[in-house]
Amino acid sequence: MLQHIIKSGIIVLILIALQLTLIPLVSIKGIIPDLVVIYVVIYAMRNGQLKGTFFGFVVGFLFDLFSGGLLGSAMFAKTLAGFVAGYFHKDDEEDIFSNSLLFASIIFISSLIDSFFYAFLGSAEVEINILSLIFTNGIFPAAFTSLIGLAYSLLVRKK
Amino acid sequence: MELFLRKLFNKLKEYIVLAVLLLISLILLPQNKNTEVKKIKSYAFATFAILTNASSSIGDIFKSSDELEEQRKRNAELMLKLNRVREYALENKKLKELLGYKEEVSSKLFPSTIVAKNFSNIQGNYIINAGISDSVYKSMPVITNDGLVGIVTDTEENFSLVRTLHNTSFRISGTIQRSNIDGIIFWDGQNLVMHNIPTTADIDKGDRVVTSVLSSILPPSIPVGLVVKKESNISGILSNVIIRPFVDVLTVKNIFVLQEVKSKQIDSLELNLLKD
Structure with a gap:
């Protein structure tokens, strides 16, 4: 159990570091994929909704702390992402990646919720355009993230 | 009852x-x-920045030689511009001496x-690798050779947190350089906007926007961007001016902190614009 927590913790720290340093290098028109949310989705699908929700909460907390963002915004967003992904919990780990398109769709839904709420809670001080919130800060990053998820799933299946 | 509650839970x-x-x-x-x-x-x-500092240097490997070549070319162009500016500065100094103006304090980069x-x-x-040990403090402006990038909002011993132009909490006092019209500039999630400017104000597409003399958070005349659009609001009396920043905040890597020394009294009055 302890080994599992340490392993997940190290993976999360590495992913947050990559998210803040190397991932911005692959941006397209200011839109980047979210590696952290992909891991939250995989964790929730492996371990169930309850653990996934709590994991999303902890990961969001760490992301808020380390990125210098608004404390509470990523916590809220990633908790919801973990909860949603938990609906697709699979007992057998291999089943998670057996249907790549389904896996990518789950990532898209979770990532959409994550990006939308992260942007929404962070923009409390200004009147933000709802279309911008949905597309620029919701659908586009979620689509990019799900593409990365799809590639990862295909890679895992190939192995 | 207890059993029922347990089952329900x-x-x-x-x-x-x-929900919790x-x-x-x-x-x-x-x-x-x-x-x-x-x-x-x-x-x-600041603790995590030690880790990201290491991984960001891995990213430098991917920097193309074209980018370095471009930087060299830009340096040469800037050197030529600098020579011209030096001539103007000398001329300006002489004229100021003739008029008895006070010497201005120069900023350190x-x-x-x-x-x-x-x-x-x-x-x-952004998290940058400069902190209190480098005399970098809260509210100092962060710039590149193109213009304003953001403001330091938090400092630790060796690292600082910079709020960039792409932050909805970012607010500065700006001015349209040609017509000297002042306004508050903020990021609306998509664009940099100078809002509530009278519709009759003399503002044209392509006008340069710089930091205003009204702000003591930032020194005046730091380039911010160009006016790209003027949008009237429903009443038609006031307009929002859309600004395209000179600096592409998303691609910038190396920056300068402008080490301005300001009055603490002015600081406390003006920092309310830097809402945390």
Whole structure:
């Protein structure tokens, strides 16, 4: 159990570091994929909704702390992402990646919720355009993230 | 009764946990202004920056030689411009002496590198590898050779947090250089906007926007961007001016901190614009 927590913790720290340093290098028109949310989705699908929700909460907390963002915004967003992904919990780990398109769709839904709420809670001080919130800060990053998820799933299946 | 509650909890535990965790997140949101929370956040980002500092240097490997070539070309162009500016400065100094003007204080530039980026259109932040040990303090402007990038909002021993132009909490006082019209500039999640400007104000597409003399957070005349659009609001009396920043906040890597020394009294009055 302890080994599992340490392993997940190290993976999360590495992913947050990559998210803040190397991932911005692959941006397209200011839109980047979210590696952290992909891991939250995989964790929730492996371990169930309850653990996934709590994991999303902890990961969001760490992301808020380390990125210098608004404390509470990523916590809220990633908790919801973990909860949603938990609906697709699979007992057998291999089943998670057996249907790549389904896996990518789950990532898209979770990532959409994550990006939308992260942007929404962070923009409390200004009147933000709802279309911008949905597309620029919701659908586009979620689509990019799900593409990365799809590639990862295909890679895992190939192995 | 106890059994019923236990059964109910077991049935709804996922939803109860979700509601509790979301509630904690929402309670934490307004606590961001709390001094203790700020201290924890500063300590956390500075500690983590040691890790991101290492991984960001891996990113430098991917820097293309074309980019370096472009930088060299730009340096040469800037050198030529600088020579012309020096001539103007000498001429300006002579004229000021003739008129008996006071000497202006020159600012010091401290070079720094971005070690982590929160790549968000809403909460755009950088962590840079310069901190208190380099005499970098809160509210100092961060620039590149093109113009303004952001403002230092938090400092630790060796690292600082920079609020970029792509942050909805970012607010500065700006001016249209040609017509000297002042206004507050902020990021609306998509564009840099100078808002509530009278519709009759003399503003044209392509006008340069610089930091205003009205702000003591930032020194005047730091280039911010160009006017690209003027949008009237419903009443038609006031307009919002859309500005295209000179600096592409998303691609910038090396920056300078403008080490301005300001009056503490003015600081405390003006820092209210830097809402945390």
